[in-house]
């Protein structure tokens with residue numbers, strides 16, 4: 001298996017952004033391709049979890065998939081995908097754990113910025129299970145971290161999660177869910193954000209977070 005530490009990946013600095021002057025039209029086209037591939041890999045994960053086929057067939061499928069992995073390995077970045085942007089202010093972070101277009105581990109979350117903050121509708125399947133039939137608590141926290149972070153950043157500044165507190169009011173069923181987040185107040189470099197996950201019967205998880213603009217980060221521009 002490939003190293004997880006990427007010591008050679010100096011091109012993607014931790015917390016850094018990579019200037020990449022691929023034209024927007026080309027980025028959009030490539031994004032559609034990688035998103036389609038990731039969608040099929042996501043189907044593969046779900047199908048793997050829920051398969052009832054016999055052992056011999058699963059061994060054959062494993063061999064087929066290993067050959068596919070070898071084909072993908074023929075052309076690879078030296079490390080993680082990072083966040084890239086071009087001169088037209090188009091940015092893309094295809095590896096992101098929550099919304100990365102190329103990341104089959106991401107649900108993916110499609111975050112909408114609205115008048116009061118952000119919201120996202122998501123349908124979580126078998127790959128996100130914790131307690132039987134329910135969403136894993138860490139998955140809930142991860143999704144909230146992301147949407148609350150996007151809310152704090154408001155598409156104009158960089159913020160990192162300082163503290164995230166979650167209250168699990170009842171089990172969150174797998175299936176369609178609604179996430180919401182809004183800014184409560186700001187104090188200097190700190191942005192206080194509230195978030196929630198709800199199913200058709202109401203809120204299942206509530207969260208509060210402090211998101212911090214790192215010292216030296218560019219000031220907000222809008």
Ligand SMILES: CCCCCCCCCC(=O)SCCNC(=O)CCNC(=O)[C@H](O)C(C)(C)COP(=O)(O)OP(=O)(O)OC[C@H]1O[C@@H](n2cnc3c(N)ncnc32)[C@H](O)[C@@H]1OP(=O)(O)O
Pocket residue numbers: 093145146147148149150153159160161162163188189190210212213214215
């Ligand atoms: C397209 C982009 C999409 C964006 C969405 C992404 C969402 C995902 C968000 C994440 O997952 S971020 C990854 C998880 N978070 C981290 O890895 C952060 C690691 N920690 C740090 O980098 C620093 O500790 C941090 C930037 C949070 C703070 O460092 P600083 O050196 O800037 O803080 P400093 O010590 O100067 O304190 C500044 C203020 O923040 C307060 N503070 C510091 N750390 C805190 C903390 N952890 N929690 C709450 N408050 C904190 C501190 O008390 C102080 O308050 P006051 O101004 O009132 O004195």
